[in-house]
Structures are given as C-alpha cells and as structure tokens.
Amino acid sequence: xxxxxxIDWNKLYNKADLFFNDRPVHIENFLPNPENFASWAKxxxxxxxxxxxxxxxxxxxxxxxxxxxxxWGERQQDKHFLKTSIDAGLTFVIDRxxxxxxxxxxxxxxxxxxxxxxxxxxxxxxxxxNLTTSFIPHIDENPILVFHAYGECEWVVYENHxxxxxxxxxxxxxxKNNIDKLNPILKVNLKPGDLLYLPERTxxxxxPKEPRLSLNIGCFPQTNQYKVDKQTYKxxxxxxx
Ligand SMILES: [Fe+2]
Numbered sequence: 001x002x003x004x005x006x007i008d009w010n011k012l013y014n015k016a017d018l019f020f021n022d023r024p025v026h027i028e029n030f031l032p033n034p035e036n037f038a039s040w041a042k043x044x045x046x047x048x049x050x051x052x053x054x055x056x057x058x059x060x061x062x063x064x065x066x067x068x069x070x071x072w073g074e075r076q077q078d079k080h081f082l083k084t085s086i087d088a089g090l091t092f093v094i095d096r097x098x099x100x101x102x103x104x105x106x107x108x109x110x111x112x113x114x115x116x117x118x119x120x121x122x123x124x125x126x127x128x129x130n131l132t133t134s135f136i137p138h139i140d141e142n143p144i145l146v147f148h149a150y151g152e153c154e155w156v157v158y159e160n161h162x163x164x165x166x167x168x169x170x171x172x173x174x175x176k177n178n179i180d181k182l183n184p185i186l187k188v189n190l191k192p193g194d195l196l197y198l199p200e201r202t203x204x205x206x207x208p209k210e211p212r213l214s215l216n217i218g219c220f221p222q223t224n225q226y227k228v229d230k231q232t233y234k235x236x237x238x239x240x241x
Contacts, residue, residue, distance in 0.1 A: 005107050006032035009114050012197065013233060022199045024157045026188045030195035031147045036103045038123055038149035038213040046094055046123070047083065050076055055093040056085045060135050086127060091208065094123040097215070108217065111145065114235065116226060117219035125150075128211040137179060137205040138172045143219045144198045148190035151212035155196060157186040158203040168201075175203060190214065 007030065016025045031037065046052050050070075054077050056063050063085075066078040086092055094100075098108045098121040108119040128151070139162060146155075160182055162171050175182070182203055190196060198204055206214075226235045 003102055003106055005103070005110055007107075007110060009110070012195070016197060019233060024186050024199065024202055024204075025195075025197040026186060026190075027195045027197075028191070029193045031107075031149075031193045034147065034149040034192045037107060037147065038125075038215055040150070040213075042100065043086075043094075043123070043125060043213070046097065046100060047079055047086075050074070051099055052097055053077070053095040054082050055095065056082070057091040057093065057135070058085075086125075089127045091124065091126040094125075095120065097121040097123040098217075104215075107147070107215070111217060111219065112222075115219065116222050116235065117143070118222050119217050119219055122216045122218065123213065124206075124216055125213040126208050126211065128209065135205065137175055137182060137203050139168060139175070139201045139203050140198070140218065141168050141200060142221070143200050145217040145219065146190070146196040146198065147215040147217070148194045148196070149192055149213040149215055151192075151208075151210050153190050153212045153214065154207040154209070155186075155188050155190055156184050156205050156207070157188075157196075157198065158182040159185040160203055162201055162203070164201070171201075 011027055011030060012025070015027055017023070054065060056065060066081050068076050068078060070076050082092070098104050098119060100121075100123075104121055108121065111117065111119050137156070137158065162175075166174075188194075188196065228235055
C-alpha cells in the first residue's frame with residue numbers, strides 16, 4: 001500500500017506503560033490529518049455503499065433499523081431511515097468502517113503490525129443536539145483506541161478495575177445502578193487528532209454535545225508466535241525487520 005498514516009507510534013510506547021502499569025492514556029495530536037479517516041463526506045459515502053453496517057442509539061440504547069433484501073438475497077439497511085435518524089441528531093455507529101477506504105485499512109494495518117491483535121473500526125458520530133447522547137458509563141471487553149476526528153467531545157474514564165469473573169453484561173448492569181461508586185481518573189476534552197487508549201474493561205463514558213466523529217478501534221487478542229523486542233517492546237514480525 002502506498003500510504004501510511006504518519007502516526008509516530010513511539011508516542012504511545014513512550015507515554016503508556018503497557019507491560020507494567022496498563023492505564024488509560026490521552027495523547028494530543030496523535031493522528032495527523034484526521035479528516036483523511038473520518039469526515040461528513042465519508043459518512044455520506046458510507047451511507048451510499050452497502051459494505052458497512054449501521055447502528056443508531058436513542059435513549060442510550062440501540063434501536064432497530066428496518067432492513068430490505070436485495071435481489072442477491074443480501075440484507076440491506078434502510079437508507080432513508082438512517083438519513084432521517086442522523087439528521088435528527090441521533091448518535092450513529094458504523095461497524096466494519098475499517099474496510100471503508102485505503103486510510104482506514106492502513107490505520108488498522110499499522111495497529112495490527114504494532115500489537116498482537118485484530119481490529120475493527122466503529123465510527124461514532126452525531127450531528128449534535130440534545131438527542132445526541134451516547135451510552136452511560138460502561139466497560140468493553142477488549143482494549144480500545146479512540147482516534148478523535150471531528151468536533152470536540154468530553155470523555156470521563158474511571159479507575160475501578162472490575163473482575164473478569166463476571167460477564168460484561170452483568171458488570172454493566174451493576175455499574176448502571178452504582179455510578180456513585182466510580183472514581184474518575186481522567187477527564188478529557190478530545191479534539192481532532194487526539195488518541196485515547198482504554199485498556200480492556202476500563203469503565204468510560206463520552207458526553208457528546210456538538211457535532212463529532214471518532215474512530216473507536218476495538219482490538220481483539222490474537223494468538224501467534226511473534227516475539228517482543230525487550231528494549232522497545234515492539235513486536236518483531238517475520239519479514240518486517
Ligand atoms: Fe465503550
């Protein structure tokens with residue numbers, strides 16, 4: 001591929017202590033030219049192609065989206081419903097956004113070259129209104145890299161560590177009724193180009209108040225034999241060094 005993201009991954013290795021003190025990390029200006037990866041024009045493109053999959057959030061929950069069947073028997077989401085929901089200011093999440101174009105593919109490729117994971121991008125966005133709420137504080141099962149791309153958005157991250165003896169859904173149900181037991185350790189106003197790294201099961205919440213787009217990249221552990229360089233903690237993959 002003839003592009004690269006321009007990311008200096010050393011900024012993440014230097015600021016995070018991934019092996020010995022895994023914590024949430026905020027790095028300003030991490031992703032150069034974030035508009036190459038997510039913009040309102042790209043959202044419109046995604047609406048007109050059928051390779052990504054949409055979710056709409058209302059009242060902090062996913063709502064059902066009407067679907068149609070194509071002549072080839074494939075499922076296709078109702079574009080008019082999606083457009084109306086976006087224009088009304090509801091938060092949307094585009095799954096499989098990693099395959100959207102050469103930039104999003106390259107971003108995922110670089111993460112997979114740096115770490116032992118597979119990735120997918122969820123593009124979160126909203127036009128901004130009192131309807132543009134996201135989720136309440138919750139955990140996700142795997143590490144997430146949030147690349148903020150448009151507008152500003154406040155995030156709160158909590159220090160509480162929650163046992164893997166309970167499933168994610170059970171944990172999130174308990175959190176919902178015990179928000180006062182959460183201790184914030186990081187409050188940031190993400191700006192375009194900023195990175196927020198969330199270790200697995202780190203409780204977090206976003207408070208979008210204006211039009212915003214962010215690439216939330218879920219990282220799923222991969223089993224392989226790649227060795228880590230003991231000085232830099234970078235992964236040495238066959239044929240890349
Ligand atoms: Fe989340």
